[in-house]
Amino acid sequence: MSVVLPDEDHTIPRIDFELSAACDHKCAHCYNVWTAKSGDAQAGYDIRAQLRTASLLKLMTKAIEQSGAQHVTITGGEPLLRQDALKIIRHACELVHTVTLISNGSHIPPESAADLADMGVRQVQLTLLAGNRELHDELKGAVCFDDTVRAALDLRDAGVPVQVCYVSMKQNAGELERVMELCVALGVKALSYNRMSPTGGAIHHIERLLPTMEIIEADLTIADRMGRAYGIHVGTAMPVMPCLIRYERFPWIQFGLCSTGTEAPNIVVDGQGNVRSCNLSSGIMGNLVTQDWAEIYSNPYQKEFRRTVPEMCRGCAYETTCQGGCKESAYATFGSHEHPEPLLFSSVVNAK
Amino acid sequence: MAPPPNRPLPPSLLLALGLATASSTLTACACLKVGACLNYSTPHTGETGGDADTDTDTDTDTDTDTDTDTAPCLGAPIDTADTATDTATDTGPVADEDLDQVIDRLIVSGVLPADVRARLQGRLDTE
Numbered sequence: 001m002s003v004v005l006p007d008e009d010h011t012i013p014r015i016d017f018e019l020s021a022a023c024d025h026k027c028a029h030c031y032n033v034w035t036a037k038s039g040d041a042q043a044g045y046d047i048r049a050q051l052r053t054a055s056l057l058k059l060m061t062k063a064i065e066q067s068g069a070q071h072v073t074i075t076g077g078e079p080l081l082r083q084d085a086l087k088i089i090r091h092a093c094e095l096v097h098t099v100t101l102i103s104n105g106s107h108i109p110p111e112s113a114a115d116l117a118d119m120g121v122r123q124v125q126l127t128l129l130a131g132n133r134e135l136h137d138e139l140k141g142a143v144c145f146d147d148t149v150r151a152a153l154d155l156r157d158a159g160v161p162v163q164v165c166y167v168s169m170k171q172n173a174g175e176l177e178r179v180m181e182l183c184v185a186l187g188v189k190a191l192s193y194n195r196m197s198p199t200g201g202a203i204h205h206i207e208r209l210l211p212t213m214e215i216i217e218a219d220l221t222i223a224d225r226m227g228r229a230y231g232i233h234v235g236t237a238m239p240v241m242p243c244l245i246r247y248e249r250f251p252w253i254q255f256g257l258c259s260t261g262t263e264a265p266n267i268v269v270d271g272q273g274n275v276r277s278c279n280l281s282s283g284i285m286g287n288l289v290t291q292d293w294a295e296i297y298s299n300p301y302q303k304e305f306r307r308t309v310p311e312m313c314r315g316c317a318y319e320t321t322c323q324g325g326c327k328e329s330a331y332a333t334f335g336s337h338e339h340p341e342p343l344l345f346s347s348v349v350n351a352k
Numbered sequence: 353m354a355p356p357p358n359r360p361l362p363p364s365l366l367l368a369l370g371l372a373t374a375s376s377t378l379t380a381c382a383c384l385k386v387g388a389c390l391n392y393s394t395p396h397t398g399e400t401g402g403d404a405d406t407d408t409d410t411d412t413d414t415d416t417d418t419d420t421d422t423a424p425c426l427g428a429p430i431d432t433a434d435t436a437t438d439t440a441t442d443t444g445p446v447a448d449e450d451l452d453q454v455i456d457r458l459i460v461s462g463v464l465p466a467d468v469r470a471r472l473q474g475r476l477d478t479e
Contacts, residue, residue: 131463149468150467153468153472178463182458182463182464184451184454184455185458185472230454
């Protein structure tokens with residue numbers, strides 16, 4: 001194997017690994033690109049040939065050594081459906097400073113929680129969509145609420161901090177307060193607030209699920225108040241664009257914008273070694289099995305992506321930082337990175 | 353194989369990952385109209401700071417406009433007096449309920465499975 005030392009041209013601080021495309025939850029809002037349907041812009045993402053354990057460990061080592069990443073996020077699908085998941089996570093912990101696991105919460109019995117603590121996993125992200133099991137399970141398409149809260153408590157008792165992911169949708173409008181109360185009870189100190197990501201198969205449920213800005217604003221008001229009151233860190237991963245809301249009204253909340261093409265991109269490697277600019281993107285920049293990191297990273301996808309913004313965003317003070325929100329959701333939904341993305345479209349263009 | 357360089361993660365990434373507590377939040381532009389204006393065809397004119405200061409606007413107007421009531425924004429006008437001293441490091445308002453009260457109410461509500469309720473109750477009893 002060739003050795004390519006990281007340099008400033010292609011070094012990144014973090015990298016995500018999609019260990020498995022499989023998942024036993026059936027969320028209508030699932031953003032994974034392989035759930036896109038025939039005819040969709042993101043259709044045809046091939047997930048058939050997942051790497052076996054030895055090959056995946058080798059690939060992970062190569063990715064981390066060549067990219068210089070110091071943080072790894074393990075995600076999926078549901079990563080813990082892989083029988084070798086804990087072995088792979090342990091390997092990641094040996095290679096980098098911090099490892100985060102994103103799980104659907106149905107596969108973390110107490111002994112696994114203890115294993116994750118032993119490995120030094122820095123944080124596990126679990127999803128809570130509602131403050132009651134009926135609505136949560138309905139939105140997840142699985143009986144999983146009880147397992148999720150048990151996992152949160154088991155992880156806490158094992159010493160692994162839990163971050164709760166809350167996905168804001170029309171169908172769970174008004175549930176954030178109950179979810180944050182659960183966070184209080186379960187000892188959760190971090191909340192990732194994400195409005196629904198309209199990519200993958202989720203684009204077929206936009207009308208039914210995409211939250212309005214009124215819902216998002218009400219949520220953020222609650223998150224700001226309760227986060228501050230109970231010491232729960234709140235951040236947003238899916239961008240809420242600064243033309244739609246005033247960040248200064250929510251000083252407790254850390255607003256995130258699209259990171260593609262920045263110094264800290266959210267680059268993801270799937271279970272076949274394919275590298276994409278983020279987990280919402282279906283555009284493959286290269287494959288780490290056959291290519292080195294430097295070659296993949298030099299793929300023009302990120303730069304071209306960064307140059308492309310909706311016409312309506314040209315001239316905005318936030319043009320270069322906001323980029324019009326989530327352009328991958330624009331591509332998934334409308335077939336173009338230049339089209340206003342669904343939240344922008346529904347809130348501004350379509351509302352006029 | 354060369355080991356990965358031993359560099360700390362940038363604070364912004366730690367924050368984004370929820371691995372650190374915010375000591376400061378994204379600073380909105382001092383011009384409250386910027387980025388919150390629906391008149392997209394007109395470049396902003398009053399930017400004096402913030403995170404988005406990367407455009408090529410040559411306007412030298414440094415007016416820190418606070419006339420938010422007239423800004424054609426989607427977000428509700430804010431009371432700058434209320435937020436002027438607001439920072440993420442505030443200890444914040446006193447919670448309506450303390451932690452034990454919230455947990456106690458959740459235990460009673462029956463929302464949580466019985467074994468989880470028992471564990472939380474046990475924790476309350478021993479604290």
